[in-house]
Amino acid sequence: MPKSEIVAQLEKIAGKRNVLSTPEDMAAYSTDATWLEGKAVAIVCAESVQVVSEVMKLANHQRVPVVPRGAGTSIAAGAIPEEGGIVLDLTRMNKILEIDQVNMTATVEPGVVTAHLQEAVERVGLFYPPDPASFKQSTIGGNIGSNAGGMRGLKYGVTRDYVLGLEVVLPSGEVIHTGGKVLKMVTGYNLTQLMVGSEGTLGIVTKATLRLIPKPKSRGAVMAAFTRLDDAARVVTEVLSSGITPFTIEILDKVCMECIEAYLHIGLPVEEAEAVIFVGLDGDPQAVAQEVAEAAQICRRIGAFRVEEATNPEEAEKLWTARSVVAGAVGRAAPTMLVEDASVPRSAVVEMVRTTRELGKKYGFVIAITGHIGDGNVHPLILFDSGDPKQVELLPQLARDIATAAIELGGSPSAEHGIGVFKRDFLPLAEEPKTIELMRQIKRVFDPNNILNPSKIFPPQ
Numbered sequence: 001m002p003k004s005e006i007v008a009q010l011e012k013i014a015g016k017r018n019v020l021s022t023p024e025d026m027a028a029y030s031t032d033a034t035w036l037e038g039k040a041v042a043i044v045c046a047e048s049v050q051v052v053s054e055v056m057k058l059a060n061h062q063r064v065p066v067v068p069r070g071a072g073t074s075i076a077a078g079a080i081p082e083e084g085g086i087v088l089d090l091t092r093m094n095k096i097l098e099i100d101q102v103n104m105t106a107t108v109e110p111g112v113v114t115a116h117l118q119e120a121v122e123r124v125g126l127f128y129p130p131d132p133a134s135f136k137q138s139t140i141g142g143n144i145g146s147n148a149g150g151m152r153g154l155k156y157g158v159t160r161d162y163v164l165g166l167e168v169v170l171p172s173g174e175v176i177h178t179g180g181k182v183l184k185m186v187t188g189y190n191l192t193q194l195m196v197g198s199e200g201t202l203g204i205v206t207k208a209t210l211r212l213i214p215k216p217k218s219r220g221a222v223m224a225a226f227t228r229l230d231d232a233a234r235v236v237t238e239v240l241s242s243g244i245t246p247f248t249i250e251i252l253d254k255v256c257m258e259c260i261e262a263y264l265h266i267g268l269p270v271e272e273a274e275a276v277i278f279v280g281l282d283g284d285p286q287a288v289a290q291e292v293a294e295a296a297q298i299c300r301r302i303g304a305f306r307v308e309e310a311t312n313p314e315e316a317e318k319l320w321t322a323r324s325v326v327a328g329a330v331g332r333a334a335p336t337m338l339v340e341d342a343s344v345p346r347s348a349v350v351e352m353v354r355t356t357r358e359l360g361k362k363y364g365f366v367i368a369i370t371g372h373i374g375d376g377n378v379h380p381l382i383l384f385d386s387g388d389p390k391q392v393e394l395l396p397q398l399a400r401d402i403a404t405a406a407i408e409l410g411g412s413p414s415a416e417h418g419i420g421v422f423k424r425d426f427l428p429l430a431e432e433p434k435t436i437e438l439m440r441q442i443k444r445v446f447d448p449n450n451i452l453n454p455s456k457i458f459p460p461q
């Protein structure tokens, strides 16, 4: 079907004002938070499940690719229209439909911004813990598509742990409902969880019922600076084995600190410290104060030369400044930044950091290292110039070596960002051939015509 006919059909389904097809619109939707691009035929801003269903029926019939899109903050190139087709923007489906205080659930449309949901539930004393650093932009649909994690993962888990039920439009246009408000349910295969992290390749989430928990009453933090990386990493085992469960333990290496200092001048010990650790604690105010003191004591005992404590949310927020600006601060240091996302067993974090540094030197890239060290999630921030052909050629080799290192240490090339386009060549390194074949078969069952976010996750055959 020619482009003009597809656009005309889409306008009939979604209304003229909800279909975009000018070159400017195409440019705006050509990429996500990566630098990779694709060119769509048209963009549909869906306002209802009926529109999503009709668009899928048309696309399936005409064999036109469809890329579901939330805020487009994917850093795996999961939301780019690599094979053209229709970009289905879900951000106008942004209603919080219900906050059920008795069952502690929220039912939302996919375009609800993560931060808006968090604010709404916190107003009634409830808590939605998944907190990707993009939470002020990212949507619940995108979080479900990529099984987003975040800082609070150590204590509270990731998006997967909060998805109870879904409404999903299949590639055929049929609408299914999975799960519900119940916390326990064993009725055959768990399709709700199959959808989480499927990167928009199996179905389009048009409604989600999410589990909420009581809001922690207070928050505190400890910041500790170490001259040796090994001592810094010991904070994790020492704190966790002491009986304290922080919601996060984060790390910033020297390069991160240098970039943050150049940006904010907040007095980080750039000269002396090899790493700074942040421990985040929450719960009852008295317990928080006590655990902050204990965690600070542990840090001193294992060699921290500077330790700062915060026993209430306001102070904790201030202490947290350095960690919260790291991506922006490091990003200023080069034209482009690739955020890597390795997951390793906690015991292997130091080795992963060292290997990543060596690989940076080997390939001639500056790499700043941060991450959720408490759950083994290391984020190397690779600085480069996408206009430099040599760097562009070397970058995939460096990324592959980092992925291989994570796998050899017993981990994964993606902890929370997904595979998308960026890491699809690494899938065979991380998963067995039979496992990948089963995944491909699942994709074929849901999407026999391969129209939904095609080319993502799987390497070309």
Ligand SMILES: Cc1cc2nc3c(=O)[nH]c(=O)nc-3n(C[C@H](O)[C@H](O)[C@H](O)COP(=O)(O)OP(=O)(O)OC[C@H]3O[C@@H](n4cnc5c(N)ncnc54)[C@H](O)[C@@H]3O)c2cc1C
Pocket (backbone or CB within 6 Å): 032, 033, 067, 068, 069, 070, 071, 072, 073, 074, 075, 078, 079, 090, 110, 131, 132, 133, 134, 137, 138, 139, 140, 141, 142, 143, 144, 145, 146, 147, 148, 149, 150, 151, 199, 200, 201, 203, 204, 205, 206, 327, 416, 417, 453
């Ligand atoms: C500065 C920055 C910091 C970040 N920090 C984190 C972090 O701490 N933790 C983390 O996990 N990620 C992080 N990310 C990555 C990204 O923000 C997350 O993956 C987020 O969940 C994407 O949400 P989104 O709404 O932007 O989705 P998009 O980028 O639009 O889409 C993400 C994927 O989900 C699919 N999708 C979108 N909507 C739907 C839907 N309704 N149904 C089915 N599939 C859908 C898309 O096709 C795509 O494959 C960060 C990104 C940036 C730019």
